[in-house]
Amino acid sequence: MFDIQNYASFVAAILVFQLIPGPGTLTILNATARHGVGGGFAAVGGTLLGDFIYMTGAVLGLVAVMHAYPLAFAALQWFGAGYLCWLGLQLLRSPIVATDGPAEPQRNGRHYFWQACLVSLANPKVILFFMTFFPLFLRVDATSLTLVAMMAHVTLISFLYQVGLVLMGNAVACRLSAWPSVRRLAMRLAGVALIGFGIRLALNNR
16 A cells, blocks of 8 residues: 555554654653643644654655764764753652642743654654664655655654543543642653663763
8 A cells, every 4th residue: 555565564563663652752741741732732743843854854865964974963862862861850850739739830832842842853863763664665666655655654643642642641640630749750750761761872872
């Protein structure tokens, strides 16, 4: 279908990759927990934009440019590692208040959109993933339209999964809203996980 080889396996692989939690997932859940469905949907948009930029870069052969200029690639990796660690530290330091306490500072959707986009772009190795993933399902006679169809599949499936993540995360956050200690623990764990992702990326860049 769509000239994609092993179409069922292609769709299944995308679903499996979506189920693997990463920095983007934590960012979406954090935005949802802090400011509800609106914040979560804004983070979804940012995550999808970051992934789309890398998919487009992979299709256009940006990876060849990055191989030609390894210092630029390394700089992107260090920037990504630093940003993830900084974001994790922000979560570790953020106060959690009960529902009857003072409200958390309000942030508009643009904040969560760009935060999620930066998190998505924080790992430039994603472009290498797309460069190796797409060819697995390309026919020998595939055209550029096939690549467009593959990008559309990744974007649509990611969107549906992340929307479900926001709705589920919002339902859980509503139930935990009266339990600041549980919310604090969840946020601290998310912060530690983001720092862990950043450190792993930095170690891989050595």
